Amino acid sequence: MAGSSLLEMPRPTSFLYAMSLRTGVELIVLTILVNKITGFYGILALATGYHVSPLQLSMYIYSLVVLVLTVYLARYIRKQDPLRCLALAWLYAIDTVINAAYTAAFGVAWFLVLAQHPHESKPGDSPGGKMIGDTSGFTDPKYNVSKVDVVATPADGIATGQEAVAVGSTSDSSFPAAGLGSAVFQSGSIMSITIISALWAIRLYFVVIMLAYARAVLRQHIMMTSASQYTLHTGNPSDELAENPFAESREEGQGWPGKLGRAMVAVGREYWLGRDEDGEWMRGMGGKFRKSTSLDAVPGVHERERRRRSGTGPPAPPPTLPRPVSIDSIAESR
Incomplete structure (x- = not known):
């Protein structure tokens, strides 16, 4: 379980040590919208006849x-x-992995192009760039060779001299690898x-913030809807884990939302439901969370309720007590 849990995940309580987690999540979502809207313009480019690769x-x-x-x-x-905030956090985490794969694919393709054209310069990159590229064999060579060998051949007729012939040749088989290394x-x-x-x-860092906010929302929901209403971890068979709000026995665990919630919480269960420093997870809620049941509670009520549920409290009083008898009532009966 240690391999699949998120025990080592950081658990920040603020965004950049200056803002609440909720404010940070809203700013991160804004960057997602700006980043993903490029897909809309890419589809519009297809309508204009622009050619794009399948990737x-x-x-x-x-x-x-x-x-x-x-x-x-x-x-x-x-x-x-809790369900939607969890889904948003997992969406951002999965999107990060997929974006990393796309970035790696495009980066490798770009470096391969640079390795195949190590000396090629694009015409028009600078004023006069096209004329320089046309006239300079080093910046835009007609033949892609790595070295030139000058070979002397005898001339026809009377041998008064020799002609020099330039023969182009490539280097050994390590040229592609060397070209890729120079490009990188x-x-x-x-x-x-x-x-x-x-x-x-x-x-x-944004991924950590998204997961931390979803965790805080989930634990707030557990605290408010816990079966015992005493502590975060009461009501669960294990003392080390909080009660799963998406359990099949609960209202939130019914139907496909419950299955989705259980699947998201199952990955890194110790991170989502494990014990934490008391009150640490509430610091990132922006001061919005106030448990109404604990504000007006009489001191000692929760403790008595907990002991009653666990069977360790004092013995229950007898069902009926004898009614007190006064002297006047005895005299009247006589």
Whole structure:
């Protein structure tokens, strides 16, 4: 279970140490909408006759699907719906993995193109670039060779001299690998890789924030709807796990929403339902969570209720007590 749980996941209580988790999630959702709307423009480009590869087309369609799901789930952030907030967090985490695969695929394809054209410069990149590319064999070679060998051949007739013939040849079989390495480690490529790595580090932090907010919403829901209404972990067979709000015996566990909720909580159960420092998970709720049942409760009521349920409380009083008899009532009876 340790391999599939999220025990080592960070559990932040604020966004950038300055804002609540809910505010951070709303800002992250805004970045998702801006990012995924590019799929809409990609589909529009197809209508104009622009040619795209199957990989690009699949990315555009996938972006539209994620855009629609994000718009639907985003309205439940303020409502703090546990199922929808969990779904939004998992959607963002899965989207991060899929985007990483797309980025790797496009990056490898780009570096392969650079390796196949190591000295090619695009015409028009700078003023006079086309003329330079046409006249300079080094910037835009007519023949793609790695070296030139000069071979002397005897001339016809009287041998008064020799002609020099240039013969182009490629290097050994390691040229493609060397070309790929030079394409990856050139200055422009290293800068691009550095920027992409920094952006992905920020993306991973956003994933942690999304999961932390969904966890806080889930635990708030458990606290408010717990069967015992005493602590977060009372009502569950295990003292180390909170009560699953999507259990089949509960109202939220009925139908396909219950199955979906149980599936999402099953991955990393210790993270979602495991014990935490008392009150730590409520810090990221923006001060919105106040349990009304605990504000007006009489001290000691919860403790007596807990002991009554566990059978460790004092013995119950007898069902009926003898009614007190006064002297006047005795005299009247005589």
